[in-house]
Amino acid sequence: MKFDILIAGVGGQGVVLASRLLATAAIDAGYHVATAETIGMAQREGSVTSHVRIGDEVCGSLIPAGNADLIIGLEPAEAARNIHFLSKDGSIVVNEHAVIPSASANNTEYIPEQVIEFLKENCQETINVDFTQLAKEAGTYRAANVAMLAAAAGADLLPFDPDELWSVLEKMVPEKYRELNRKAFDMSLEKVSDIRRA
Amino acid sequence: MTAKRILMGNEAIAFGAMKAGLQVASGYPGTPSTEVMETIASHASKYGIYAEWATNEKVALETAVGAAYSGANTLVTMKQVGLNVASDPLMSLSYIGVKGSLVILVSDDPGPHSSQTEQDTRAFGHFSNIPVLDPSTPQEAYDMAKLAFKLSHEMEIPVILRTTTRVSHGCADVVTEDIEQADRDIEGYVKEPRWTIFPKLTAQRHPWLEDLQVRLSDRFSDLFSENTFNSITKGNSRIGIASSGVSSLYAKEAIKDHSETLSHFKVATIYPFPEKAALEFLSDITDLIVIEELDPYLEEQFLQLIGKHHLNVNVYGKKKGHFPVSGEYDVDAVIDGVNSSLQAMNTDFPLLNHSTPVVARENIPPLPVRPPTFCAGCMHRTVFYAFKKAAAKLKKENGKGTVFSGDIGCYTLGNAQPLNMVDTCLCMGAGISMAAGLSHTQQYQDGNYAKQVAFIGDSTFFHSGIAAMISAVYNNADITLAVLDNRTTAMTGHQPHPGIGLTAMGKPTKAIDIAEVLRSCGVELVETIGADDLGECINMAKKAIEYEGPSAVVFKGKCVGITKATGQYVIDEDKCTGCNFCVSQLGCPAIFSMSSGIPQIQDNCTGCSLCAQVCPSDAIVLREVLQ
Secondary structure, X not given: OEEEEEEEEEOOOXXXXXXXXXXXXXXXOOOEEEEEOOOOHHHOOOXXXXXXXXXOOOOXXXXXXXXXXXXXEOOHHHHHXXXXXXXXXXXXXXXXXXXXXXXXXXXXXXOHHHHHHXXXXXXXXXXXXXXXXXXXXXXXXXXXXXXXXXXXXXXXXXXXXXXXXXXXXXXXXXXXXXXXHXXXXXXXXXXHHHHHHO | OEEEEEEEXXXXXXXXXXXXXXXXXXXXXXXXXXXXXXXXXXXXXXXXXXEEEOOOHHHHHHHHHHHHHOOOEEEEEEEHHHHHHOHHHHHHHHHHOOXXXXXXEEEEOOOOOOOOOOOOHHHHHXXXXXXXXXXXXXXXXHHHHHHHHHHHHHHOOOEEEEEEHHHHOOEEEEEEEOOOOOOOOOOOOOOOHHHOOOHHHHHHHHHHHHHHHHHHHHHHHHHXXXXXXXXXXXXXXXXXXXXXXXXXXXHHHHOHHHOOOOEEEEEOEEEOOOHHHXXXXXXXXXXXXXXXXXXXXXXXXXXXXXXXXXXXXXXXXOOOXXXXXXXXXXXXXXXXXXXXXXXXXXXXXXXXXXXXXXXXXXXOOOOOOOOOOOOOOOHHHHHHHHHHHHHHHHHXXXXXXXXXXXXXXXXXXXXXXXXXXXXXXXXXXXXXXXXXXXXXXXXXXXXXXXXXXXXXXXXXXXXXXXXXXXXXXXXXXXXXXXXXXXOOEOOOOOEOOOOOOEXXXXXXXXXXXXHHHHHHOOOOEEEEEEOOOHHHHHHHHHXXXXXXXXXXXXXXXXXXXXXXXXXXEEEOOOOOOOOOHHHHHHOOOOEEOOOOOOOEEOOOOOOOOHHHHHOOOOOEEEEEOOO
């Protein structure tokens, strides 16, 4: 068994926490896990990624190109930037909410809808929701990362189910934020099941 | 009892060290090494350990040496550039050796992700004659931390435990053991001539040190059969792979379909080179592919050995251009390097295959780039902008320019557009010394070139700013120092420092006042000011630059990483003229504007009000005061 997940986003969006949650859930499910995370200067509003490799064998923490079973994109452009990691039958869960770089005088004009289209054209199983808006409705935009993990688990895109994932979250999220995160988690599960039914 | 849990490599090292009986730990924060000391500090009182953040790496090492001379088990932590700072005591220490044990944790940063250099600490081992262990996984990091203490005690020398980013900052399931409250009695310092380095002692000890290298190489060869992090796997071809550190894992994955054919020499006890084990490996090999990040250290060891024993083995690595000499490796880079080597060999061995991605990297459409920048609401943005404005005013008034010397920390990001306020950056503390150097050039003394401004952070000021400032004052350098005091060591994750009044272990302590230090260093004009009012900051910057003689301003504000947002600003679209001044001047990541015109403020606004202060139309207003 091997399952490679790449999480991509912008510094401050909670990429590292998301990868810790997945890694802990993987250990609880009895697998080996190796992660590679972006910490330090590179994360100040820059592009960040976490690689999470789950499997029976110990291997390097960096996913080779074309090997990721799942990309979780906390931000559309960051998902697209890393799509070369996606394998032929991999899936994408992407947040429609864009983080626009500031002072972008010499920057490419960023049209998030076009980027989402690009992702959908290249990956049949793309789940795209404005998870930031969903998390805001649950209580804080900061819970978008948790909502996205819930969506991935709810859509059967992880090697463990939503209950197993929640039991890890329950242990790792501080008590005062637990209820709020549970709400974002449940709202996201519901959203995904609606998408699947449609 | 053993337990399996998820640990970051750095946490694993901390637990390994504590299991090995660690008693005293000292370090200076630096990515990717920082979490080792943080983990120890948070467990220190539980296990009776003393842990501290020192003011710099030289001080940290010397502190650990003192404790080790008393017979304690000691650890010192730093990043690769920190070892340069600590190299002075290190080079002498290798001659003298230690009692107790002393492990030096140094984290290298291939890539580099967060460093000024891509230097290779394995080379420092060679340079200083100090053994180096090179783990490839968090589990090995845990096990090798224990081995490092054992070796240091046994050989009476410091041992370097060297990691790279993917080991330090990777998480994995690690099997750890219970840490006992070990007997922590130590002999105490005993006066002996061996602790005082003098030329005579150095001359006596040098042959011992050289002999030790040979004994250690033999010991490391023996270790091949004693543990699992070194290994030789024999394949049935004459082609072999040698690797070290995390590259061993990339190599293993790259050649996984050929593990019965290709031999693999994985070396974790990296310096001194385990010659006997390597010779045994080479006995069946005619073509050797060496896979390692950073310097061609392993490759050079093999080339020497092959030359020394007149072996008929071809070596493929960095020296013939088959592998990159810089940057971080991964499985794909290793596949390319192995294939390049195989092609040069003229063998019928099949080339390795890459996986086929859904979209090749070159087919990804252009996307917005995100260079790292100051956080939304960061006090540094206000101060840099104030100096920019003050310098522009002065230029208008007297025609003189200003050179801004930066330093190492969050505020290095002052170089980012549109601020563009870092004209020089070299290493910790160099901003002050370089500004002083620039001020002594003839151009400047003739009065027709520039005023010199140096920026430094609070933690860096204590690290290496003080000595530089004393030297500047002593030598009559006419410089202005801006201390960006955000009340923490921000870039590495908010460690305390001597200005905070709190130790690494969370105990209250005397806080050292930076302004008072500057006054006692002889700086004539020293001011302290909050960093929230742009107008006052501009006036203060101008006053300090205009002052003839050394001047300093301590700008105080709290890092947004340790405070809550105080509010959110929004654009009043009726008032906004679309001038985009807020976007084009400040580069705050909370504000963006599409080509269509009216800027927008995103959720990450903290309410610092700088944009409202610069808006010429008063179109940026506070939306609500958050609870």
